[in-house]
Amino acid sequence: xxxxxxxxxxxxxxxxxGSWVGFTVIQDHLLSGRNVVxxxxxxxxxxxxxxxxxxxxxxxxxxxxxxxxxxxxxxxSTNMLVLAGLIGSFGAxxxxxxxxxxxxxxxxxxxxxxxxxxxxxxVIFTFGFFKFTWAxxxxxxxxxxxxxxxxxxVRPEDRKAIAETIGEALTLAITALxxxxxxxxxxxxxxxxxxxxIPLIAASSGVILVLTRRQAFSATEKVIRIQTDWLKRxxxxx
Numbered sequence: 031x032x033x034x035x036x037x038x039x040x041x042x043x044x045x046x047x048g049s050w051v052g053f054t055v056i057q058d059h060l061l062s063g064r065n066v067v068x069x070x071x072x073x074x075x076x077x078x079x080x081x082x083x084x085x086x087x088x089x090x091x092x093x094x095x096x097x098x099x100x101x102x103x104x105x106x107s108t109n110m111l112v113l114a115g116l117i118g119s120f121g122a123x124x125x126x127x128x129x130x131x132x133x134x135x136x137x138x139x140x141x142x143x144x145x146x147x148x149x150x151x152x153v154i155f156t157f158g159f160f161k162f163t164w165a166x167x168x169x170x171x172x173x174x175x176x177x178x179x180x181x182x183x184v185r186p187e188d189r190k191a192i193a194e195t196i197g198e199a200l201t202l203a204i205t206a207l208x209x210x211x212x213x214x215x216x217x218x219x220x221x222x223x224x225x226x227x228i229p230l231i232a233a234s235s236g237v238i239l240v241l242t243r244r245q246a247f248s249a250t251e252k253v254i255r256i257q258t259d260w261l262k263r264x265x266x267x268x
Contacts, residue, residue: 032142042227049234050216058205066245070258076197077261083189084182099169102207106162113155130224137226147223154220158213161206168203175199
């Protein structure tokens, strides 16, 4: 680490990484069955595929998957533009440091520490690019699974088994897409490190609060939960 990197800088960096990793592990792996948007949508996707297997015309289903794939492609392309801009900015890093240092609310840092902060942004967007491209590949796999789905009539037990498989494949693709989009949120938090370590801690915590509220306490979660509960009740009746 550069000599001017304080203990608070190291704590802030560890807090940032821990917040991101911790939220990802909890959100994607430890909240199964809990009242959060991502868990509700797993049930919704399974029912969607079950309904798809009951109809011969599946143009609407392919359009829905294609729409999400276009969104994934857009984010991947935008990610590359941001990444190219960040890498190009290293050629003017010294001038950028001088401009930032002249701001009254920023902490004075060495050129080496400033480059490390910029490098962190590059790492984040590189991670995001890998997530988006992996999500896009998984969507292609999902298209193959949907295309191979049998035409109706499909036996109820086969319909549920196929819906579980394709629904899980869609969930894995969307989980990768969510991971890439999450990188955008934490990139904004990492940008606060330019101001200082305390703003980095505050920004990381703020991102966690925003994402948690949207997943578990938003009006969107309530609406999706109502639909999910109805689907569960309908399952038990049938």
